[in-house]
Amino acid sequence: MLLLSNLLPLLPFLGQASAATADEWRSRSVYQIMVDRFAPPNGDSGTPCNPDDRKYCGGTWSTLVSKLDYIQGMGYDAVWISPTGLNIEGFTYYGEAYHGYWITDPTKANPHFGSDDDLKALSAALHDRGMYLMVDIAVYALASNTGDISNAALAADNGGALLFKDQADYHPKCNIKWGDHDSEMKCWLATSGVALMDLDQSNSDVGDTLINWAKDYVQEFGIDGFRIDASKHMTQDFQHRMCTTAGVFCVGEVAGDNTAYASRFQGSSAIDSVFGFGLMYGFVQSFTGGHKMTSLENKIKLAAQSYSDPTVIGQFLDNQDLPRFNSLTSDKSLVYNAIVGCFMYGGIPMIYQGLEQELSDGHDDPYNREALWLYNDFSTSTPSYVNIANVNKIRHALNGDDKFLNSVATVQSVRDQDIALVRGSALIVLTNVSHPSADLECG
Ligand SMILES: *[C@@H]1O[C@H](CO)[C@@H](O)[C@H](O)[C@H]1NC(C)=O
Numbered sequence: 001m002l003l004l005s006n007l008l009p010l011l012p013f014l015g016q017a018s019a020a021t022a023d024e025w026r027s028r029s030v031y032q033i034m035v036d037r038f039a040p041p042n043g044d045s046g047t048p049c050n051p052d053d054r055k056y057c058g059g060t061w062s063t064l065v066s067k068l069d070y071i072q073g074m075g076y077d078a079v080w081i082s083p084t085g086l087n088i089e090g091f092t093y094y095g096e097a098y099h100g101y102w103i104t105d106p107t108k109a110n111p112h113f114g115s116d117d118d119l120k121a122l123s124a125a126l127h128d129r130g131m132y133l134m135v136d137i138a139v140y141a142l143a144s145n146t147g148d149i150s151n152a153a154l155a156a157d158n159g160g161a162l163l164f165k166d167q168a169d170y171h172p173k174c175n176i177k178w179g180d181h182d183s184e185m186k187c188w189l190a191t192s193g194v195a196l197m198d199l200d201q202s203n204s205d206v207g208d209t210l211i212n213w214a215k216d217y218v219q220e221f222g223i224d225g226f227r228i229d230a231s232k233h234m235t236q237d238f239q240h241r242m243c244t245t246a247g248v249f250c251v252g253e254v255a256g257d258n259t260a261y262a263s264r265f266q267g268s269s270a271i272d273s274v275f276g277f278g279l280m281y282g283f284v285q286s287f288t289g290g291h292k293m294t295s296l297e298n299k300i301k302l303a304a305q306s307y308s309d310p311t312v313i314g315q316f317l318d319n320q321d322l323p324r325f326n327s328l329t330s331d332k333s334l335v336y337n338a339i340v341g342c343f344m345y346g347g348i349p350m351i352y353q354g355l356e357q358e359l360s361d362g363h364d365d366p367y368n369r370e371a372l373w374l375y376n377d378f379s380t381s382t383p384s385y386v387n388i389a390n391v392n393k394i395r396h397a398l399n400g401d402d403k404f405l406n407s408v409a410t411v412q413s414v415r416d417q418d419i420a421l422v423r424g425s426a427l428i429v430l431t432n433v434s435h436p437s438a439d440l441e442c443g
Contacts, residue, residue: 019248020132020224022272022312026406027399029343029392030134030350031076034320035113036098038353039063040373049371054095057371061114061122068125070378074356074385075392078132080227082320084119086110088143088158093193099320099369100136101229102143102194105163107213116221123222134225134251135217139210139242140199140233141188147173147195164199169206171198181261185233201238214246225249227314227350228271232256236270243271251314251350255321257281259299263306266313275314276347278302283317283338286419287432288328293419296430297411300345300421310408313347320352324368326360333435336387343391344428345421346408356385398426 040047041058043066049057064081071079085106087097100110109116126133142164144157149172154165164170173195174187189196201207217223228239231252243250251273254262259278266274282299285291303310317325317338326335335358343349357375361367376382398404404424412420418431 019218019246022249022309025078025132025225025249025272025348026312027396028078028132028348029076029395030078030080030132030314030348031071031074032080032316032319032350032352033064034082034099034353034369035059035061035064036082036100037369037371038373039067040371045373045377047371047373049374051366051369051371054098054366055091056096056098056112059371059373060112061118065122065125067378068129068131070380072129072131073380074388075396076351077130078134078224079126080134080136080225080350081122083136083138083229084109084113085138086161087112088145088194089161092145095366097143101138102196103138104142104144104158104161106137106139106210107163107217119221127222132224133222134227134249135221135223136227136229137214138229139201139214140230141196142199144195144197147188147191147197149173149197163209164206166205169200169203171200173197185235189230189233198233201234207238207241211242211245214242214248218246218248223248225251228252231265231271231274232262236265239265239271240269249273249312251275251312251348259302259306263308267308273309273312273314273348274307275316275350276303279313279342279345280316280318280322283341284325284328287334287338288325292416293414293430293432294416296341296419297414300409300411304408304410311346311406313408314350315342315345315347316350316352317342317355318352318368320369321365322368323363324352324359324361325355326358327363327368330360331434332358332383334432335384337430337432339384339387340391340428341421341430343388343395344409344423344426346423349395351388356388357382358384398424401425 036057036059038059047058083100085103086108087110088102123133142162149167149170151167171186173191176187177183188198199206226248228250232254250271252265252271254265254274262274278299282296286293286296353372359370401424409421409423412422417433421428
């Protein structure tokens with residue numbers, strides 16, 4: 001006799017074909033994972049890892065599966081994982097490609113992180129828990145030790161691994177003139193060291209190949225969302241075609257403190273969402289940078305004026321490229337206020353691994369890529385772990401109210417050191433008065 005319970009384990013696999021939409025993502029909160037640095041091989045939290053060595057430390061898609069309780073225990077219902085594609089092999093000018101961003105072929109699995117089947121098993125394990133899988137994709141460029149785009153060099157590069165081997169697939173080498181948007185899209189993010197050879201997605205050879213791959217990738221691996229690396233360096237049109245063809249929610253990295261420009265990447269002829277860099281800078285300035293709360297207020301106002309849909313913007317306090325928030329202040333009460341603001345303001349929190357363990361050595365890359373397993377052995381009782389769990393709980397409860405879910409907060413009142421925000425029926429009060437505090441003035 002065939003029991004329904006025998007079929008239940010198969011359901012997640014059946015579910016893999018359906019990618020999620022912006023409406024389905026809005027209520028979620030996302031835990032950002034650098035796969036190599038998240039969960040140790042063989043469950044051994046003694047596995048050494050020195051970020052300064054810039055080498056692979058052994059985290060994989062399978063080791064990640066063993067720590068999903070840890071992530072879900074904080075109330076996250078989605079993960080974003082570092083890129084899965086094939087990378088430059090060996091020790092480059094800047095070390096090994098442990099972070100996954102030096103793509104040579106996005107269509108093949110990086111064997112350091114596991115096999116296609118391992119990635120599918122991760123996807124199924126997440127779906128089994130009702131969690132979403134967001135994958136980081138880097139399709140703006142291919143990485144090379146030489147940066148030589150002659151046909152002969154491309155054929156030989158990385159042992160013949162490059163997905164695109166024709167000079168016409170690339171934009172000619174040039175250094176970006178920052179602020180010149182055309183140059184940002186066509187020139188190279190790096191021309192030497194590890195060269196990032198900018199792809200010409202308007203060449204159908206490149207554009208169609210990537211779009212068709214993206215569609216298959218989403219279907220085959222059960223991907224619910226893309227985080228698009230270096231979104232700023234590709235046209236909106238290409239990204240729009242890729243995301244709509246793949247039928248998947250996309251959030252783009254349009255780095256920099258320019259909300260108005262970033263907002264041009266969101267919308268019906270662009271993509272669903274971008275990261276809230278502006279708001280992130282607001283939190284950094286008003287909680288660690290000596291600015292008045294009006295800095296945060298200004299970013300909130302800019303976001304409201306600029307984004308076509310502020311309710312799905314990816315909110316964050318730091319990431320793999322930025323100083324850890326805990327490295328900017330030793331005052332945990334300021335960090336907690338920023339966490340509450342980041343989760344409660346609106347949009348989709350996308351929070352880098354390690355905030356919950358209050359990692360603070362990491363200023364910039366590579367120091368902000370510590371192996372998480374070396375800190376507190378995945379403790380679920382550090383104050384920040386507990387705070388994030390609590391704020392996720394509150395957020396989930398309030399998400400039941402449409403007025404909360406489908407809005408972002410507006411500023412109710414602001415003083416130099418505190419700000420009151422309103423979102424639906426929630427009143428959110430944040431202060432940058434340090435702890436132990438000067439007397440809190442009531443008035
Ligand atoms: C909080 O805001 C005040 C300005 O009102 C500023 O002087 C102070 O430095 C800020 N604190 C932090 C930690 O940034």
